[in-house]
Amino acid sequence: MARTAVLGRLIWQLGNVAELVQETPRVASLVLDVPEWQGHLAGQHVDVRLTADDGYQAERSYSIASAPEDPRLAITVERLDDGEVSPYLVGEVRKGDKIELRGPIGGYFVWQGGDDRPLLLVAGGSGVVPLMAMIRHRSASRSTTPTRLLYSSRSEDDIIYRAELDALSAAGDGLTVAHCLTRIQPPGWRGYSRRIDRPMLEEVAWPKPQNPIIFVCGPTPMVEGVAGHLVDMGFDAASIKTERFGPTGG
Amino acid sequence: MTVQQSDLKLDGNAIGGLLREIFTMEMTTAESTCAGCHKVHAVGQVEVYMNAPGVVVRCPACGQVQMRIVKGGGRYWLDLTGIRSLEFSA
Amino acid sequence: MSFISRGFRGKRRDTASSSRVPPGQYVVNDFPVLSAGPTPRVALSDWTFVVEGEIDEPKKWTWEEFRKLPAEDVTKDIHCVTKWTKLDTGWKGVSVDTILEGVETAAEFVMAFSYGGYTTNLPLEDVTGGKAWVAYEFDGQPLHPEHGGPARLLVPHLYFWKSAKWVRGLRLLKEDQPGFWESNGYNMYGDPWREQRYWGD
Numbered sequence: 001m002a003r004t005a006v007l008g009r010l011i012w013q014l015g016n017v018a019e020l021v022q023e024t025p026r027v028a029s030l031v032l033d034v035p036e037w038q039g040h041l042a043g044q045h046v047d048v049r050l051t052a053d054d055g056y057q058a059e060r061s062y063s064i065a066s067a068p069e070d071p072r073l074a075i076t077v078e079r080l081d082d083g084e085v086s087p088y089l090v091g092e093v094r095k096g097d098k099i100e101l102r103g104p105i106g107g108y109f110v111w112q113g114g115d116d117r118p119l120l121l122v123a124g125g126s127g128v129v130p131l132m133a134m135i136r137h138r139s140a141s142r143s144t145t146p147t148r149l150l151y152s153s154r155s156e157d158d159i160i161y162r163a164e165l166d167a168l169s170a171a172g173d174g175l176t177v178a179h180c181l182t183r184i185q186p187p188g189w190r191g192y193s194r195r196i197d198r199p200m201l202e203e204v205a206w207p208k209p210q211n212p213i214i215f216v217c218g219p220t221p222m223v224e225g226v227a228g229h230l231v232d233m234g235f236d237a238a239s240i241k242t243e244r245f246g247p248t249g250g
Numbered sequence: 251m252t253v254q255q256s257d258l259k260l261d262g263n264a265i266g267g268l269l270r271e272i273f274t275m276e277m278t279t280a281e282s283t284c285a286g287c288h289k290v291h292a293v294g295q296v297e298v299y300m301n302a303p304g305v306v307v308r309c310p311a312c313g314q315v316q317m318r319i320v321k322g323g324g325r326y327w328l329d330l331t332g333i334r335s336l337e338f339s340a
Numbered sequence: 341m342s343f344i345s346r347g348f349r350g351k352r353r354d355t356a357s358s359s360r361v362p363p364g365q366y367v368v369n370d371f372p373v374l375s376a377g378p379t380p381r382v383a384l385s386d387w388t389f390v391v392e393g394e395i396d397e398p399k400k401w402t403w404e405e406f407r408k409l410p411a412e413d414v415t416k417d418i419h420c421v422t423k424w425t426k427l428d429t430g431w432k433g434v435s436v437d438t439i440l441e442g443v444e445t446a447a448e449f450v451m452a453f454s455y456g457g458y459t460t461n462l463p464l465e466d467v468t469g470g471k472a473w474v475a476y477e478f479d480g481q482p483l484h485p486e487h488g489g490p491a492r493l494l495v496p497h498l499y500f501w502k503s504a505k506w507v508r509g510l511r512l513l514k515e516d517q518p519g520f521w522e523s524n525g526y527n528m529y530g531d532p533w534r535e536q537r538y539w540g541d
Contacts, residue, residue: 010267010270010271012342012343014343045263045266047267050345050348050350051342051343051344051345052344052345052348052349052350053344056350056353056366057342058348058350058351061263061264061267084350084351088345088347088349092347092348097345097346098343098345098346099345100342100343100345102267103267105266105267105270105276106263106266106276106278106294107266107276107277107278107279107294108262108263108278108279108292108293108294108295109263109278109294220259220260241294242261242294242295243261243263243294244259244260244261244263244264245260246258246259246260258373259378299375299376299377301372301373301375302374302375302376303374303420303421303422303501303521303526304376304521304524304525304526306376306377308377313377313378315376315377315457318520318521318524320521320524320525320526320538322525322537322538323537323538323540323541325525325538327524327525327538327539328524329523329524
């Protein structure tokens with residue numbers, strides 16, 4: 001399955017919207033049945049193409065949120081106010097609609113597990129989506145890879161997959177989750193209350209001798225800032241994989 | 251002259267699909283050696299500007315143009331002159 | 341015909357045919373930002389504009405000098421090769437005729453070149469005779485860096501990739517040479533009315 005996920009013809013396929021899950025006020029997951037799906041690796045994405053009846057087309061990439069083990073393919077989309085595609089996917093699309101997509105795409109920003117290295121995942125906003133696919137894969141494959149997720153959101157309401165992350169980190173199998181809320185914190189909040197900075201990374205990151213694999217995903221400025229700190233902290237650049245979602249975060 | 255960091259800059263992951271169309275295989279793990287500064291980066295790490303009449307790929311170390319890709323009128327135009335060498339698995 | 345996405349409209353666009361809209365274009369109300377690289381940030385105290393190449397004596401202006409040249413307000417329709425057209429855009433700038441005043445040259449072509457390295461080529465007769473400007477205001481405001489400020493070339497009768505952002509000079513050439521996009525697929529001339537987008541069009 002791993003080999004076909006990086007080779008094979010990339011053709012446009014139709015996915016049937018089986019379920020819509022509202023994750024936060026602005027974010028929803030589309031769960032799709034894709035009959036010809038060849039499988040994927042955690043971290044990969046799909047390209048989605050929309051066509052209006054006058055032939056106008058718009059294309060965007062969305063990270064796959066579901067684990068490779070899941071029977072259905074899920075993408076998680078943040079609705080951008082001035083977006084062209086996201087307000088259609090989060091707002092107009094209904095169960096039973098079809099979405100044109102191709103994939104899976106990506107080989108660089110991918111985690112399969114099966115080695116000894118602990119995992120550090122750093123997410124900004126909707127950058128958590130491909131990292132969640134990795135966490136879900138870890139869970140589905142019953143891996144005990146020591147994993148730390150540092151996840152930055154604007155407010156508590158904006159935390160995607162909150163309940164699932166709480167449950168998985170409470171399972172005691174080596175996953176810990178640290179949240180930071182950058183704009184508003186609820187009363188009694190005990191997580192971080194500022195943007196990710198170097199002192200925060202020093203507290204959360206694995207010690208260097210543990211040789212972690214690191215994935216950073218989110219808006220371009222956040223990814224570049226975090227990657228810069230990690231390199232300054234002495235982590236080998238080859239161990240830090242980044243995926244930029246652009247200025248607004250996807 | 252200074253440059254703004256948070257421009258419409260993405261990375262090679264964003265053109266994974268386009269590169270797959272052209273090379274018929276996954277290319278984000280390919281390693282490109284910059285013709286300008288000779289540094290090596292995974293294609294997933296290079297700077298990508300897609301909001302343009304074509305795609306422009308730049309070296310993350312020196313900013314030089316590594317690739318230009320235009321798709322239109324039923325054709326592709328691919329300029330790789332900014333890459334000294336592209337290494338990928340057989 | 342490919343699959344149609346139920347209920348998808350996309351950004352607001354008007355495809356009604358009109359004598360002002362070239363073939364294959366649609367009208368938009370926003371002003372999309374396109375870029376081939378990081379936005380150059382040029383301090384006005386460092387900015388210069390030059391005319392060089394097939395010319396006896398190159399010309400050069402600082403920002404202050406350039407702003408003293410007679411300028412015009414023009415309203416034009418603009419057409420991007422990525423298919424959007426924007427009607428009635430308002431600009432203020434110096435006509436290229438003014439910039440080339442007094443210049444004697446055997447050149448028939450120019451290469452416009454910009455901060456950040458962008459280039460684009462044009463026939464000299466397409467930037468003279470009231471067809472082109474070096475513009476520093478859009479819509480009554482100083483031209484924003486993301487749209488090419490401090491100054492950009494404005495050549496509205498050709499596809500907008502010819503209207504080089506962050507322009508810093510014109511090089512007069514005896515022979516036509518392809519610029520940044522023209523050397524990789526885009527048409528040497530770029531007439532939107534003949535839909536000259538790519539090589540061979």
